[in-house]
Amino acid sequence: MLEREDYEEFRKAVRRLAETKIQPYAADVDEKKRFPEEALAAFKELQLVALPFDERVGGQSGDVLAQSICLEEIARVCATSSLTLMVIWAGLGPIASFGSPQLIEEVMKPAINGDTVASICLTEIHGGSDVWGARTRAQYQDGQWVINGQKRYITNASRSDWYSVLARTGEDSFGVFAVHKSDPGLSFGKLESKMGVRGSPTADVIFEDCRVEDYRLLGDSKEGRQYITDSLAYTRPLIGAQALGIAQGALDAAIKYVKEREVFGQQVARFQMIRGTIADLATEIEAARQLLYRSCQAVENKEPEARTLASMAKLFCSNVAMKVATESVQLHGGAGYLTDFPVERMMRDAKITQIYEGTSEIQKLIVAKAMLSD
Template sequence: MFALSEEQQAIRQAVRAVCDAKVAPAAADVDASARFPQEAYDALVASDFHAAHIPEEYGGAGADALATAIVIEEVARACASSSLIPAVNKLGTMPLLLSASDEVKAAYLPKVATGEAMFSYCLSEPEAGSDAASMKTRALRDGDGYVLNGVKRWITNAGVSDFYTVMAVTEPGQGARGISAFVVEKSDEGVSFGAPEKKLGIKGSPTREVYLDNVRVPADRMIGDEGSGFATAMRTLDHTRVTIAAQAVGIAQGALDYALGYVQERQQFGKQIAQFQGLQFMIADMGMKVEAARQLTYAAAGRSERGDSDLTFFGAAAKAYASDVAMEVTTDAVQLLGGYGFTGDYPVERMMRDAKITQIYEGTNQVQRIVMARQLLAGVQSHL
């Protein structure tokens, strides 16, 4: 049904080479120190994998959705925290690609393409997570601009990114139709950040609150028309859930690869533990599920690139399935390593911790199932 082109296979090999040399060696320290993986960022920028999705007209590599997914998958195989560099750059800039004026695109996308700046996405709030339309952040029209006030929570790479796509209410009482999107710059007066969250996993990717205190934004920094922000946010997630699925596949593959090496070296009862049928069944299930998740993710990536009508279903399905697989496979990898798997001396416990967030962010897997059910009931899924 599906095979990668020679170019796509070459991209995978190139990213893996960069990650084996520059990203994987620092992954344990990045996790233990809860520090931004600067060496990974520098290596990804040098190889043009930090924001591969940016179109060539803005100085980017112009990678399609599948190639971008492969990049994220391979980085996540080495270090999940580092994979949030290309993933969140896509999340932050996707609203611009979908809805912004040519002037806004020209002002910001080239800086991301060169690695001069990163872009984050500000949708969630303390009281608006899954129910994002209930956000409280306000954008009040004032002369030739808007004044933003509010708090955004769970913002990935906050404080490191220079630019932020911020959703805010411009028309109170209108629900989702009253929300607009803006580009906010880190340097804008009134922008500040909370303390880094102390997290279970992805510790190398800073997660902080973003505070907006009378932040004045010129009107020409609005993304799309007034009132179109929530629709843009949801369209964005249709595309970027594919990148979270790719991240989950990468984490799972990294854990499987490590476990395969371990079980062929570890000896018990006079033979490799890989020769025990009970472990072989576990390994078979792990490999089967990783490959199923990968194929579903790539199928969703194809729909993202084409803008197919069933992208919403496939994006949600890929994200939910791949993240559930990542949690299961990393847990099994810990089991295969026995007591060693439970220690920080081996990478699978980090991978297990990192995998958990893929079931939660960019829409919990419970929300994904609601999305899928609505799509199925509306009859929009393709019959392949």
């Protein structure tokens, strides 16, 4: 781990970038439901796409805490942009960890420069919370893998260059495959219309006799389950970080508003009830931050309780995000209900953090199982 001052320097640099290069477009990205191209260009300035990856593949070896701080600061101004970056990391992750030297050369070099968009394809109609209910199959034929199936709700779909795809390779075994957007047999469903994170494209990814060369298999064809289980323990704190950033952004906006707005001849910020709400929300955010950073440390050090802490952090931070964003709308009065103020968008964006990468109910199942040792 780095020194505390190093993380704070890094936070300041990302915040500066987020406020100057991403925030100005956040409302437009949401309103027009368009991909945050400005954010993608901004990520290049600090080489943020390279942050989580090993120096071996050209990355910066930034630890989970640094990644969380990065996503937290971006989500503070634009949840769509933080999701875009997080999913690029999640899509490239299995390739960087388990890809053959040929694949790493082909994929990671342009990716590290920030020129590549990626997706992670786990969810299916029959396998959302039940990831292992997935029916997409990969069969080995004449030196190639032939993939058939349909993935649902895939972030960055149709915009991504590379797709890391979980597919069944046997009755009870899974593999993970790198599929390129130009591979024959790959197509996309309609773009989903969503409540929040509207600039982030979400669509089905469809595989019809999609053939990929053997070198696109990531690692062992029967170890995909383990690879994905490990990677979810690592990505869950990152969703927690996204949620925390949304909460902080909403509270910051609410504080600004209550200091400016006058009612009954005084600043809204002078009313005792309002001050109590601000104090409660700030306290919850700080509690969420401490749990999140503790889970980052556990994941980084591969501590035995890392998976449980990651689920706790995701569960708690997403609940705090939903509560803080809703209360921040309330603190704005009628203005909070208008799209002129960012808290309306933040409240819609907060909701998804309780759903994706395992719903709150699934996080509770994981935590309860660890507590009850059953």
